[in-house]
Amino acid sequence: MVEIFGTSSGALYQCDRDNCFYLQFQDKQTSFRVCSLLAFKRKIDNIDLVSLLTDEDDRSGMTIVRTCQHRELFVLTIREVLELKEILSGALVMLELNSILHQKLQYSFS
Template sequence: MLCGFAHLEEVFRTVHGAVLQCSNKNCYWLEFMGDCTPFKVADFIQFKKQIEEIDLDSLLNDPSPRADYTILMPFRSQRCFVLTLNELLNLREIMEGAKFMMELPGFIKDCLHISPVSNKF
């Protein structure tokens, strides 16, 4: 489970899971389907890309039984995800929300630098 020395801050949460950031260990934790999975930052980003690259349209339109489940094995992780389409959509929502929340401070900073503030009276 979680490290006793970890200082976790919630990045994003839905009813299906969450992404937490550990400042002490410089890593992310994914809470999903009743389990917690740690990721180094680069591995978390790679896992997010792996999820984004899944063609949902082809899964929806494929009548074969193999399209009912998606198997994901994150790099440097002991966890294997065997997901139904609904679970895949839930995981994608969590990862997209976390990515947005991680990028939000940069967006705000860019907006503040682009918009000149005029204090002329």
């Protein structure tokens, strides 16, 4: 496994052997295929942090997010949502950068 991006809160790894990604977060490891990782990132990005802070009926400041296959459940505080957003966004930027570099190298050697 190769670490794509990590912080003190967790990391995203790529495993070519299993053809999937592993998210290490909240003391657990969750596997994702590419499509499910992108869908999970969309769910995390769509969390309305302002409503978590200002909801009169729910002052816990927590949200629950399931993975696409409903195999894992994440109970997240506002801080954890921000940490997870950072990990997922950073990892996707690194993957995009790697793809751009790979394309440029292929182009320069052909």
